[in-house]
Amino acid sequence: MATLWRRLLQPGRVPGVWGRPLGRRQASLGPDSGAAVRVRFAPSPTGFLHLGGLRTALYNYIFAKKHGGSFILRLEDTDQARLVPGAADNIEDMLAWAGIPPDESPRRGGPSGPYLQSQRLALYAQAAEALLKTGAAYPCFCSARRLELLKKEALRSHQTPRYDNRCRTLSQEQVAQKRATEPRPAIRFRLEEEAPAFQDLVYGWTRHEVASVEGDPVILKSDGFPTYHLACVVDDHHMRISHVLRGSEWLVSTSKHLLLYRSLGWRPPRFAHLPLLLNKDGSKLSKRQGDIFLQWFSTAGFLPDALLDIITNCGSGFAENQMGRTLPELIAQFDLARVTSHSALLDLEKLPEFNRLHLRRLLSSGTQRRQLVGQLQVLVEEAFGSQLRDRAVLDPAHVERVLLLRQGHICRLQDLVSPEHSYLWTRPTVGREQLGALSEKVDVIAKHVLGLFEGPGASLTQDVLNAALKKLSDSLPGTKHSDVMRLLRMALSGQRQGPPVAEMMVSLGPQEVRERIQKVLSS
Numbered sequence: 001m002a003t004l005w006r007r008l009l010q011p012g013r014v015p016g017v018w019g020r021p022l023g024r025r026q027a028s029l030g031p032d033s034g035a036a037v038r039v040r041f042a043p044s045p046t047g048f049l050h051l052g053g054l055r056t057a058l059y060n061y062i063f064a065k066k067h068g069g070s071f072i073l074r075l076e077d078t079d080q081a082r083l084v085p086g087a088a089d090n091i092e093d094m095l096a097w098a099g100i101p102p103d104e105s106p107r108r109g110g111p112s113g114p115y116l117q118s119q120r121l122a123l124y125a126q127a128a129e130a131l132l133k134t135g136a137a138y139p140c141f142c143s144a145r146r147l148e149l150l151k152k153e154a155l156r157s158h159q160t161p162r163y164d165n166r167c168r169t170l171s172q173e174q175v176a177q178k179r180a181t182e183p184r185p186a187i188r189f190r191l192e193e194e195a196p197a198f199q200d201l202v203y204g205w206t207r208h209e210v211a212s213v214e215g216d217p218v219i220l221k222s223d224g225f226p227t228y229h230l231a232c233v234v235d236d237h238h239m240r241i242s243h244v245l246r247g248s249e250w251l252v253s254t255s256k257h258l259l260l261y262r263s264l265g266w267r268p269p270r271f272a273h274l275p276l277l278l279n280k281d282g283s284k285l286s287k288r289q290g291d292i293f294l295q296w297f298s299t300a301g302f303l304p305d306a307l308l309d310i311i312t313n314c315g316s317g318f319a320e321n322q323m324g325r326t327l328p329e330l331i332a333q334f335d336l337a338r339v340t341s342h343s344a345l346l347d348l349e350k351l352p353e354f355n356r357l358h359l360r361r362l363l364s365s366g367t368q369r370r371q372l373v374g375q376l377q378v379l380v381e382e383a384f385g386s387q388l389r390d391r392a393v394l395d396p397a398h399v400e401r402v403l404l405l406r407q408g409h410i411c412r413l414q415d416l417v418s419p420e421h422s423y424l425w426t427r428p429t430v431g432r433e434q435l436g437a438l439s440e441k442v443d444v445i446a447k448h449v450l451g452l453f454e455g456p457g458a459s460l461t462q463d464v465l466n467a468a469l470k471k472l473s474d475s476l477p478g479t480k481h482s483d484v485m486r487l488l489r490m491a492l493s494g495q496r497q498g499p500p501v502a503e504m505m506v507s508l509g510p511q512e513v514r515e516r517i518q519k520v521l522s523s
Protein backbone atom coordinates (compact mmCIF):
# COMPACT_ATOMS: atom_id res chain seq x y z
CA MET A 1 0.00 0.00 0.00
CA ALA A 2 2.67 2.47 1.05
CA THR A 3 4.71 1.57 -2.02
CA LEU A 4 1.77 2.31 -4.24
CA TRP A 5 1.26 5.76 -2.79
CA ARG A 6 4.94 6.51 -3.05
CA ARG A 7 4.83 5.53 -6.69
CA LEU A 8 1.76 7.62 -7.40
CA LEU A 9 3.12 10.65 -5.62
CA GLN A 10 6.39 10.73 -7.53
CA PRO A 11 6.98 14.05 -9.28
CA GLY A 12 5.39 14.05 -12.69
CA ARG A 13 2.80 11.48 -11.70
CA VAL A 14 -0.78 12.30 -11.01
CA PRO A 15 -1.89 11.26 -7.54
CA GLY A 16 -5.09 9.31 -7.44
CA VAL A 17 -7.81 9.04 -4.87
CA TRP A 18 -11.14 7.37 -5.24
CA GLY A 19 -12.54 8.85 -8.36
CA ARG A 20 -11.43 12.43 -7.93
CA PRO A 21 -10.73 13.68 -11.43
CA LEU A 22 -7.22 15.00 -10.89
CA GLY A 23 -5.15 15.99 -13.88
CA ARG A 24 -7.16 13.94 -16.30
CA ARG A 25 -6.47 16.30 -19.19
CA GLN A 26 -2.89 15.01 -19.10
CA ALA A 27 -4.03 11.53 -20.05
CA SER A 28 -3.73 10.59 -23.68
CA LEU A 29 -7.23 9.94 -24.97
CA GLY A 30 -6.33 8.34 -28.24
CA PRO A 31 -5.22 4.84 -28.91
CA ASP A 32 -1.72 3.66 -28.12
CA SER A 33 0.43 4.24 -31.15
CA GLY A 34 -0.37 1.80 -33.89
CA ALA A 35 -3.21 0.05 -32.06
CA ALA A 36 -6.56 0.18 -33.81
CA VAL A 37 -9.44 1.67 -31.87
CA ARG A 38 -11.93 -1.05 -31.03
CA VAL A 39 -14.77 -0.30 -28.65
CA ARG A 40 -17.74 -2.34 -27.59
CA PHE A 41 -21.26 -1.90 -26.31
CA ALA A 42 -21.96 -4.90 -24.11
CA PRO A 43 -25.54 -4.96 -22.87
CA SER A 44 -27.17 -7.93 -21.22
CA PRO A 45 -30.25 -9.03 -23.17
CA THR A 46 -32.26 -8.85 -19.96
CA GLY A 47 -34.36 -5.99 -21.28
CA PHE A 48 -35.09 -3.95 -24.38
CA LEU A 49 -32.82 -1.08 -25.41
CA HIS A 50 -33.58 2.12 -23.50
CA LEU A 51 -32.24 5.66 -23.58
CA GLY A 52 -29.43 5.00 -21.09
CA GLY A 53 -28.19 2.10 -23.22
CA LEU A 54 -28.53 4.12 -26.39
CA ARG A 55 -26.33 6.83 -24.91
CA THR A 56 -23.58 4.36 -23.99
CA ALA A 57 -23.80 2.79 -27.45
CA LEU A 58 -23.74 6.20 -29.12
CA TYR A 59 -20.62 7.42 -27.31
CA ASN A 60 -18.88 4.18 -28.28
CA TYR A 61 -20.02 4.56 -31.89
CA ILE A 62 -18.93 8.20 -32.08
CA PHE A 63 -15.56 7.42 -30.50
CA ALA A 64 -14.98 4.54 -32.94
CA LYS A 65 -15.92 6.59 -36.00
CA LYS A 66 -13.88 9.57 -34.85
CA HIS A 67 -10.76 7.42 -34.65
CA GLY A 68 -11.45 5.28 -37.73
CA GLY A 69 -12.04 2.30 -35.46
CA SER A 70 -14.63 -0.46 -35.01
CA PHE A 71 -17.79 -0.49 -32.94
CA ILE A 72 -18.66 -3.93 -31.62
CA LEU A 73 -21.89 -5.22 -30.12
CA ARG A 74 -21.38 -8.02 -27.64
CA LEU A 75 -24.34 -9.54 -25.87
CA GLU A 76 -23.62 -10.52 -22.30
CA ASP A 77 -26.09 -13.34 -21.86
CA THR A 78 -24.39 -15.35 -19.14
CA ASP A 79 -27.20 -14.87 -16.63
CA GLN A 80 -29.49 -17.25 -18.47
CA ALA A 81 -32.24 -17.01 -15.85
CA ARG A 82 -32.73 -13.29 -16.53
CA LEU A 83 -32.86 -13.39 -20.34
CA VAL A 84 -35.88 -11.63 -21.82
CA PRO A 85 -37.25 -13.15 -25.04
CA GLY A 86 -36.82 -10.77 -27.95
CA ALA A 87 -34.36 -8.49 -26.14
CA ALA A 88 -31.31 -9.54 -28.17
CA ASP A 89 -33.13 -8.84 -31.45
CA ASN A 90 -34.56 -5.61 -30.11
CA ILE A 91 -31.11 -4.30 -29.15
CA GLU A 92 -29.69 -4.95 -32.60
CA ASP A 93 -32.82 -3.69 -34.40
CA MET A 94 -32.87 -0.48 -32.39
CA LEU A 95 -29.18 0.26 -32.96
CA ALA A 96 -29.86 -0.06 -36.69
CA TRP A 97 -32.97 2.14 -36.37
CA ALA A 98 -30.96 4.76 -34.50
CA GLY A 99 -28.44 4.82 -37.34
CA ILE A 100 -25.54 3.48 -35.28
CA PRO A 101 -25.24 -0.13 -36.42
CA PRO A 102 -22.32 -2.16 -35.07
CA ASP A 103 -19.46 -3.19 -37.35
CA GLU A 104 -19.32 -6.58 -35.62
CA SER A 105 -22.22 -8.18 -33.77
CA PRO A 106 -24.08 -11.46 -33.16
CA ARG A 107 -26.05 -10.93 -36.40
CA ARG A 108 -23.31 -9.43 -38.55
CA GLY A 109 -20.56 -11.68 -37.27
CA GLY A 110 -16.95 -10.53 -37.52
CA PRO A 111 -13.36 -11.58 -36.94
CA SER A 112 -13.66 -11.79 -33.12
CA GLY A 113 -16.90 -13.77 -32.90
CA PRO A 114 -18.99 -15.31 -31.63
CA TYR A 115 -20.44 -12.16 -30.08
CA LEU A 116 -22.78 -13.93 -27.67
CA GLN A 117 -21.09 -14.83 -24.42
CA SER A 118 -23.05 -18.06 -24.05
CA GLN A 119 -21.20 -19.27 -27.16
CA ARG A 120 -17.76 -18.49 -25.74
CA LEU A 121 -17.76 -20.75 -22.69
CA ALA A 122 -14.55 -22.54 -23.71
CA LEU A 123 -12.60 -19.28 -23.57
CA TYR A 124 -13.76 -18.55 -20.03
CA ALA A 125 -12.97 -22.11 -18.90
CA GLN A 126 -9.49 -21.74 -20.41
CA ALA A 127 -8.86 -18.50 -18.54
CA ALA A 128 -10.17 -19.95 -15.26
CA GLU A 129 -7.88 -22.94 -15.77
CA ALA A 130 -4.89 -20.63 -16.28
CA LEU A 131 -5.76 -18.78 -13.08
CA LEU A 132 -6.14 -22.04 -11.16
CA LYS A 133 -2.71 -23.14 -12.34
CA THR A 134 -0.95 -20.09 -10.96
CA GLY A 135 -2.98 -20.12 -7.76
CA ALA A 136 -4.69 -16.83 -8.65
CA ALA A 137 -7.99 -18.72 -8.49
CA TYR A 138 -9.22 -21.61 -6.40
CA PRO A 139 -12.14 -24.01 -6.34
CA CYS A 140 -14.90 -23.26 -3.86
CA PHE A 141 -16.96 -26.08 -2.43
CA CYS A 142 -19.16 -23.99 -0.13
CA SER A 143 -22.78 -25.02 -0.37
CA ALA A 144 -25.51 -22.59 -1.34
CA ARG A 145 -26.87 -23.07 2.18
CA ARG A 146 -23.59 -22.00 3.81
CA LEU A 147 -23.37 -18.92 1.60
CA GLU A 148 -26.95 -18.03 2.45
CA LEU A 149 -26.22 -18.33 6.17
CA LEU A 150 -23.15 -16.11 5.84
CA LYS A 151 -25.30 -13.52 4.14
CA LYS A 152 -28.02 -13.67 6.78
CA GLU A 153 -25.53 -13.38 9.59
CA ALA A 154 -23.93 -10.31 8.02
CA LEU A 155 -27.29 -8.65 7.49
CA ARG A 156 -28.29 -9.39 11.08
CA SER A 157 -25.22 -7.56 12.34
CA HIS A 158 -25.74 -4.73 9.82
CA GLN A 159 -22.65 -5.63 7.79
CA THR A 160 -22.34 -5.84 4.02
CA PRO A 161 -22.49 -9.53 3.11
CA ARG A 162 -19.21 -10.90 1.79
CA TYR A 163 -17.73 -14.30 1.27
CA ASP A 164 -15.29 -15.20 4.05
CA ASN A 165 -12.74 -16.73 1.62
CA ARG A 166 -12.95 -20.05 3.46
CA CYS A 167 -11.91 -22.25 0.52
CA ARG A 168 -8.84 -20.09 -0.17
CA THR A 169 -6.86 -22.02 2.39
CA LEU A 170 -7.81 -25.57 1.43
CA SER A 171 -4.75 -27.78 1.01
CA GLN A 172 -4.17 -29.69 -2.23
CA GLU A 173 -5.24 -32.92 -0.50
CA GLN A 174 -8.45 -31.33 0.76
CA VAL A 175 -9.21 -30.06 -2.72
CA ALA A 176 -8.58 -33.50 -4.23
CA GLN A 177 -10.81 -35.09 -1.63
CA LYS A 178 -13.66 -32.67 -2.18
CA ARG A 179 -13.37 -32.91 -5.94
CA ALA A 180 -14.06 -36.62 -5.67
CA THR A 181 -17.62 -35.88 -4.52
CA GLU A 182 -17.99 -32.47 -6.14
CA PRO A 183 -16.24 -32.62 -9.53
CA ARG A 184 -17.44 -29.20 -10.77
CA PRO A 185 -16.91 -26.66 -8.01
CA ALA A 186 -17.30 -22.93 -8.55
CA ILE A 187 -14.04 -21.08 -9.17
CA ARG A 188 -13.21 -17.99 -7.15
CA PHE A 189 -10.63 -15.34 -7.93
CA ARG A 190 -8.18 -14.54 -5.14
CA LEU A 191 -8.46 -10.76 -4.68
CA GLU A 192 -5.02 -9.38 -4.00
CA GLU A 193 -4.51 -6.33 -1.87
CA GLU A 194 -3.05 -3.22 -3.45
CA ALA A 195 -5.40 -3.12 -6.39
CA PRO A 196 -3.83 -1.22 -9.27
CA ALA A 197 -4.75 2.44 -9.65
CA PHE A 198 -5.79 3.51 -13.10
CA GLN A 199 -6.36 6.74 -14.91
CA ASP A 200 -9.95 6.75 -16.01
CA LEU A 201 -10.35 9.03 -19.01
CA VAL A 202 -13.37 10.69 -17.38
CA TYR A 203 -12.97 10.27 -13.61
CA GLY A 204 -9.19 10.64 -13.43
CA TRP A 205 -6.94 8.58 -11.17
CA THR A 206 -8.99 5.98 -9.39
CA ARG A 207 -8.42 2.94 -7.24
CA HIS A 208 -10.80 0.79 -5.30
CA GLU A 209 -9.31 -1.39 -2.63
CA VAL A 210 -11.62 -4.24 -3.52
CA ALA A 211 -9.98 -6.88 -1.31
CA SER A 212 -10.83 -4.93 1.82
CA VAL A 213 -14.52 -4.58 0.99
CA GLU A 214 -15.36 -7.77 -0.87
CA GLY A 215 -14.84 -11.47 -0.49
CA ASP A 216 -13.20 -13.38 -3.34
CA PRO A 217 -15.69 -13.32 -6.23
CA VAL A 218 -16.92 -16.37 -8.13
CA ILE A 219 -15.61 -16.10 -11.68
CA LEU A 220 -16.85 -19.42 -13.04
CA LYS A 221 -20.01 -21.07 -11.76
CA SER A 222 -20.35 -24.81 -11.33
CA ASP A 223 -22.55 -24.94 -14.45
CA GLY A 224 -19.61 -23.74 -16.53
CA PHE A 225 -20.99 -20.23 -17.07
CA PRO A 226 -18.72 -17.33 -16.14
CA THR A 227 -19.81 -14.37 -14.07
CA TYR A 228 -19.68 -10.87 -15.54
CA HIS A 229 -16.19 -9.94 -14.32
CA LEU A 230 -14.32 -12.86 -15.88
CA ALA A 231 -16.37 -12.86 -19.09
CA CYS A 232 -15.90 -9.14 -19.61
CA VAL A 233 -12.11 -9.27 -19.12
CA VAL A 234 -11.66 -12.37 -21.29
CA ASP A 235 -13.78 -10.94 -24.10
CA ASP A 236 -12.28 -7.47 -24.02
CA HIS A 237 -8.87 -9.13 -24.29
CA HIS A 238 -9.70 -11.60 -27.08
CA MET A 239 -11.74 -9.03 -28.99
CA ARG A 240 -8.74 -6.66 -28.81
CA ILE A 241 -10.82 -3.89 -27.25
CA SER A 242 -8.70 -0.74 -27.01
CA HIS A 243 -11.06 1.46 -24.98
CA VAL A 244 -13.87 0.50 -22.62
CA LEU A 245 -16.51 3.22 -22.56
CA ARG A 246 -19.26 2.12 -20.20
CA GLY A 247 -21.63 3.37 -17.51
CA SER A 248 -20.13 4.81 -14.33
CA GLU A 249 -21.77 2.07 -12.26
CA TRP A 250 -18.87 -0.14 -13.39
CA LEU A 251 -16.15 2.24 -12.16
CA VAL A 252 -15.86 0.39 -8.83
CA SER A 253 -15.43 -2.95 -10.62
CA THR A 254 -12.51 -1.79 -12.72
CA SER A 255 -9.85 -2.38 -10.06
CA LYS A 256 -11.09 -5.97 -9.84
CA HIS A 257 -10.85 -6.27 -13.61
CA LEU A 258 -7.31 -4.89 -13.52
CA LEU A 259 -6.36 -7.52 -10.93
CA LEU A 260 -7.69 -10.15 -13.34
CA TYR A 261 -5.71 -8.67 -16.26
CA ARG A 262 -2.59 -8.69 -14.12
CA SER A 263 -3.08 -12.31 -13.06
CA LEU A 264 -3.72 -13.39 -16.64
CA GLY A 265 -0.66 -11.50 -17.85
CA TRP A 266 -2.72 -9.42 -20.24
CA ARG A 267 -2.49 -5.75 -21.04
CA PRO A 268 -5.72 -3.92 -20.09
CA PRO A 269 -7.58 -1.49 -22.36
CA ARG A 270 -8.06 2.19 -21.46
CA PHE A 271 -11.18 2.95 -19.45
CA ALA A 272 -13.64 5.84 -19.70
CA HIS A 273 -16.69 5.66 -17.46
CA LEU A 274 -19.69 7.65 -18.56
CA PRO A 275 -21.78 9.47 -15.97
CA LEU A 276 -25.38 8.46 -15.47
CA LEU A 277 -28.21 9.79 -17.57
CA LEU A 278 -30.92 11.10 -15.24
CA ASN A 279 -34.21 12.96 -15.49
CA LYS A 280 -33.84 16.72 -15.34
CA ASP A 281 -34.82 16.70 -11.64
CA GLY A 282 -31.99 14.25 -10.93
CA SER A 283 -34.26 11.23 -10.49
CA LYS A 284 -33.56 7.90 -12.17
CA LEU A 285 -34.87 7.49 -15.72
CA SER A 286 -37.96 5.42 -15.17
CA LYS A 287 -38.52 2.27 -17.17
CA ARG A 288 -41.92 1.71 -15.68
CA GLN A 289 -44.08 3.52 -18.18
CA GLY A 290 -42.14 2.08 -21.08
CA ASP A 291 -41.45 5.55 -22.35
CA ILE A 292 -37.70 5.33 -22.19
CA PHE A 293 -37.50 2.31 -24.44
CA LEU A 294 -36.42 3.05 -27.98
CA GLN A 295 -39.24 0.99 -29.38
CA TRP A 296 -41.69 3.40 -27.75
CA PHE A 297 -40.04 6.46 -29.33
CA SER A 298 -39.89 4.80 -32.71
CA THR A 299 -43.58 3.82 -32.62
CA ALA A 300 -44.55 7.27 -31.37
CA GLY A 301 -42.94 8.80 -34.45
CA PHE A 302 -39.83 10.34 -32.97
CA LEU A 303 -36.86 10.54 -35.28
CA PRO A 304 -33.62 8.77 -34.39
CA ASP A 305 -31.70 11.99 -35.13
CA ALA A 306 -33.78 13.87 -32.56
CA LEU A 307 -33.03 11.24 -29.91
CA LEU A 308 -29.29 11.22 -30.64
CA ASP A 309 -29.31 15.00 -30.51
CA ILE A 310 -31.17 15.31 -27.21
CA ILE A 311 -29.10 12.70 -25.37
CA THR A 312 -25.88 14.44 -26.37
CA ASN A 313 -27.27 17.82 -25.35
CA CYS A 314 -26.88 17.25 -21.62
CA GLY A 315 -23.48 18.89 -21.29
CA SER A 316 -21.12 16.00 -21.87
CA GLY A 317 -18.50 15.53 -24.56
CA PHE A 318 -19.01 18.73 -26.55
CA ALA A 319 -17.74 22.30 -26.31
CA GLU A 320 -21.32 23.53 -26.08
CA ASN A 321 -24.89 22.38 -26.09
CA GLN A 322 -26.44 23.02 -29.46
CA MET A 323 -29.74 21.81 -30.81
CA GLY A 324 -30.00 20.29 -34.27
CA ARG A 325 -26.70 18.45 -34.60
CA THR A 326 -26.63 15.47 -36.97
CA LEU A 327 -24.64 12.29 -36.42
CA PRO A 328 -21.73 13.38 -38.66
CA GLU A 329 -21.61 16.67 -36.75
CA LEU A 330 -21.67 14.82 -33.43
CA ILE A 331 -18.74 12.71 -34.61
CA ALA A 332 -16.81 15.77 -35.79
CA GLN A 333 -17.42 17.77 -32.59
CA PHE A 334 -17.11 15.03 -29.95
CA ASP A 335 -14.19 15.22 -27.56
CA LEU A 336 -13.85 12.54 -24.89
CA ALA A 337 -11.83 14.98 -22.77
CA ARG A 338 -14.99 17.06 -22.49
CA VAL A 339 -17.08 14.30 -20.93
CA THR A 340 -17.58 15.50 -17.37
CA SER A 341 -18.11 13.33 -14.33
CA HIS A 342 -21.41 15.08 -13.49
CA SER A 343 -24.59 13.20 -14.20
CA ALA A 344 -26.21 14.18 -17.48
CA LEU A 345 -29.69 15.60 -16.95
CA LEU A 346 -32.15 14.85 -19.70
CA ASP A 347 -35.17 17.07 -20.29
CA LEU A 348 -37.49 14.87 -22.32
CA GLU A 349 -40.14 17.58 -22.45
CA LYS A 350 -37.94 19.22 -25.05
CA LEU A 351 -37.97 16.16 -27.32
CA PRO A 352 -40.90 17.37 -29.47
CA GLU A 353 -38.92 20.55 -30.23
CA PHE A 354 -35.84 18.53 -31.18
CA ASN A 355 -38.06 16.41 -33.39
CA ARG A 356 -39.63 19.42 -35.10
CA LEU A 357 -36.18 20.74 -35.93
CA HIS A 358 -34.93 17.46 -37.38
CA LEU A 359 -38.17 16.91 -39.28
CA ARG A 360 -37.73 20.27 -40.99
CA ARG A 361 -34.13 19.47 -41.78
CA LEU A 362 -35.02 16.11 -43.31
CA LEU A 363 -37.81 17.67 -45.37
CA SER A 364 -35.30 19.94 -47.03
CA SER A 365 -33.61 16.94 -48.66
CA GLY A 366 -35.31 15.35 -51.66
CA THR A 367 -34.60 11.72 -50.79
CA GLN A 368 -35.54 12.09 -47.15
CA ARG A 369 -38.66 14.02 -48.10
CA ARG A 370 -39.82 11.21 -50.36
CA GLN A 371 -39.31 8.74 -47.52
CA LEU A 372 -41.31 10.91 -45.12
CA VAL A 373 -44.09 11.25 -47.70
CA GLY A 374 -44.19 7.45 -47.90
CA GLN A 375 -44.36 7.15 -44.12
CA LEU A 376 -47.15 9.71 -43.91
CA GLN A 377 -49.11 7.86 -46.61
CA VAL A 378 -48.92 4.73 -44.45
CA LEU A 379 -50.05 6.65 -41.36
CA VAL A 380 -53.00 8.17 -43.24
CA GLU A 381 -53.98 4.79 -44.58
CA GLU A 382 -53.77 3.29 -41.09
CA ALA A 383 -55.71 6.10 -39.44
CA PHE A 384 -58.41 6.73 -42.05
CA GLY A 385 -58.23 3.79 -44.46
CA SER A 386 -61.89 2.90 -44.31
CA GLN A 387 -63.00 6.53 -44.44
CA LEU A 388 -60.94 7.46 -47.50
CA ARG A 389 -63.75 7.94 -49.98
CA ASP A 390 -61.40 9.27 -52.53
CA ARG A 391 -57.90 7.94 -52.57
CA ALA A 392 -56.65 11.07 -54.32
CA VAL A 393 -55.70 12.37 -50.88
CA LEU A 394 -52.97 9.72 -50.85
CA ASP A 395 -51.47 11.16 -53.99
CA PRO A 396 -47.78 11.85 -53.20
CA ALA A 397 -48.09 15.41 -54.51
CA HIS A 398 -50.97 16.15 -52.09
CA VAL A 399 -49.20 14.45 -49.15
CA GLU A 400 -45.99 16.31 -49.90
CA ARG A 401 -47.72 19.67 -50.16
CA VAL A 402 -49.47 19.13 -46.83
CA LEU A 403 -46.21 18.11 -45.22
CA LEU A 404 -44.30 21.10 -46.51
CA LEU A 405 -47.06 23.52 -45.56
CA ARG A 406 -47.49 22.20 -42.03
CA GLN A 407 -43.85 21.38 -41.24
CA GLY A 408 -43.28 24.28 -38.87
CA HIS A 409 -46.49 23.53 -36.98
CA ILE A 410 -46.01 19.86 -36.26
CA CYS A 411 -43.45 17.94 -34.23
CA ARG A 412 -44.11 14.46 -35.61
CA LEU A 413 -45.73 13.06 -38.75
CA GLN A 414 -48.33 11.53 -36.42
CA ASP A 415 -49.59 15.02 -35.58
CA LEU A 416 -50.95 15.21 -39.14
CA VAL A 417 -53.38 12.35 -38.58
CA SER A 418 -54.80 13.77 -35.33
CA PRO A 419 -58.59 14.52 -35.33
CA GLU A 420 -57.77 18.19 -35.81
CA HIS A 421 -56.12 17.37 -39.12
CA SER A 422 -58.56 14.69 -40.29
CA TYR A 423 -60.09 17.16 -42.80
CA LEU A 424 -56.88 16.87 -44.81
CA TRP A 425 -57.57 13.24 -45.60
CA THR A 426 -61.31 12.66 -45.36
CA ARG A 427 -63.93 14.52 -47.37
CA PRO A 428 -66.79 15.76 -45.23
CA THR A 429 -70.32 14.49 -45.69
CA VAL A 430 -72.40 17.56 -44.99
CA GLY A 431 -75.78 18.14 -46.51
CA ARG A 432 -77.16 21.41 -47.71
CA GLU A 433 -79.61 21.38 -44.81
CA GLN A 434 -76.83 21.42 -42.28
CA LEU A 435 -75.12 24.26 -44.11
CA GLY A 436 -78.36 26.13 -44.61
CA ALA A 437 -78.82 26.21 -40.86
CA LEU A 438 -75.62 28.20 -40.58
CA SER A 439 -76.44 30.74 -43.28
CA GLU A 440 -79.07 31.08 -45.94
CA LYS A 441 -76.50 32.37 -48.41
CA VAL A 442 -74.93 28.99 -49.07
CA ASP A 443 -74.97 29.32 -52.86
CA VAL A 444 -73.64 32.85 -53.02
CA ILE A 445 -70.81 32.07 -50.64
CA ALA A 446 -69.91 28.80 -52.36
CA LYS A 447 -69.92 30.34 -55.82
CA HIS A 448 -67.79 33.23 -54.64
CA VAL A 449 -65.21 30.88 -53.14
CA LEU A 450 -65.14 28.84 -56.33
CA GLY A 451 -64.39 32.04 -58.15
CA LEU A 452 -61.44 32.71 -55.89
CA PHE A 453 -59.92 29.38 -56.76
CA GLU A 454 -60.31 29.57 -60.48
CA GLY A 455 -57.37 30.49 -62.67
CA PRO A 456 -54.50 31.97 -60.68
CA GLY A 457 -56.13 30.79 -57.42
CA ALA A 458 -53.35 28.23 -57.05
CA SER A 459 -51.03 30.84 -55.62
CA LEU A 460 -53.44 32.24 -53.04
CA THR A 461 -51.80 32.73 -49.67
CA GLN A 462 -53.41 32.78 -46.24
CA ASP A 463 -53.22 36.59 -46.05
CA VAL A 464 -54.74 37.06 -49.51
CA LEU A 465 -57.52 34.59 -48.68
CA ASN A 466 -58.29 36.24 -45.35
CA ALA A 467 -58.69 39.60 -47.06
CA ALA A 468 -60.83 38.11 -49.85
CA LEU A 469 -63.12 36.31 -47.39
CA LYS A 470 -63.54 39.45 -45.32
CA LYS A 471 -64.48 41.32 -48.48
CA LEU A 472 -67.01 38.62 -49.31
CA SER A 473 -68.66 38.90 -45.85
CA ASP A 474 -68.79 42.69 -46.14
CA SER A 475 -70.57 42.38 -49.48
CA LEU A 476 -73.36 40.32 -47.93
CA PRO A 477 -75.69 42.61 -46.03
CA GLY A 478 -77.10 41.04 -42.89
CA THR A 479 -74.50 38.23 -42.83
CA LYS A 480 -71.85 38.14 -40.14
CA HIS A 481 -68.24 37.32 -41.05
CA SER A 482 -68.20 34.64 -38.32
CA ASP A 483 -71.20 32.91 -39.94
CA VAL A 484 -69.46 32.84 -43.31
CA MET A 485 -66.40 31.30 -41.67
CA ARG A 486 -68.50 28.75 -39.80
CA LEU A 487 -70.21 27.72 -43.00
CA LEU A 488 -66.99 27.37 -44.93
CA ARG A 489 -65.31 25.41 -42.12
CA MET A 490 -68.25 23.04 -42.08
CA ALA A 491 -68.25 22.71 -45.88
CA LEU A 492 -64.53 22.06 -46.05
CA SER A 493 -64.06 19.85 -43.02
CA GLY A 494 -67.44 18.80 -41.63
CA GLN A 495 -66.23 20.20 -38.30
CA ARG A 496 -67.49 23.05 -36.17
CA GLN A 497 -64.05 23.80 -34.82
CA GLY A 498 -60.60 23.55 -36.27
CA PRO A 499 -57.84 25.54 -37.90
CA PRO A 500 -58.59 28.95 -39.47
CA VAL A 501 -60.50 28.65 -42.75
CA ALA A 502 -57.78 30.30 -44.84
CA GLU A 503 -55.19 27.91 -43.40
CA MET A 504 -57.43 24.96 -44.29
CA MET A 505 -57.81 26.25 -47.83
CA VAL A 506 -54.07 26.60 -48.31
CA SER A 507 -53.39 23.15 -46.84
CA LEU A 508 -56.05 21.49 -49.00
CA GLY A 509 -54.91 23.22 -52.15
CA PRO A 510 -57.10 24.83 -54.84
CA GLN A 511 -58.20 21.63 -56.52
CA GLU A 512 -59.41 19.95 -53.34
CA VAL A 513 -61.16 23.16 -52.18
CA ARG A 514 -62.94 23.34 -55.54
CA GLU A 515 -64.02 19.68 -55.26
CA ARG A 516 -65.44 20.16 -51.78
CA ILE A 517 -67.28 23.37 -52.60
CA GLN A 518 -68.67 21.92 -55.87
CA LYS A 519 -70.09 19.11 -53.82
CA VAL A 520 -71.96 21.62 -51.66
CA LEU A 521 -73.48 23.23 -54.72
CA SER A 522 -74.57 19.98 -56.25
CA SER A 523 -76.00 18.51 -53.03
Ligand code: GLU
Pocket: 041, 042, 043, 044, 076, 232, 245, 246, 247, 250
Ligand atom coordinates in the same frame (compact mmCIF):
# COMPACT_ATOMS: atom_id res chain seq x y z
N1 GLU B 1 -23.30 -6.28 -19.35
C1 GLU B 1 -22.94 -5.06 -18.68
C2 GLU B 1 -24.17 -4.15 -18.69
O1 GLU B 1 -25.20 -4.55 -19.20
C3 GLU B 1 -21.79 -4.41 -19.43
C4 GLU B 1 -20.83 -3.67 -18.59
C5 GLU B 1 -19.60 -3.32 -19.40
O2 GLU B 1 -19.75 -2.61 -20.38
O3 GLU B 1 -18.51 -3.78 -19.04
O4 GLU B 1 -24.15 -3.07 -18.18
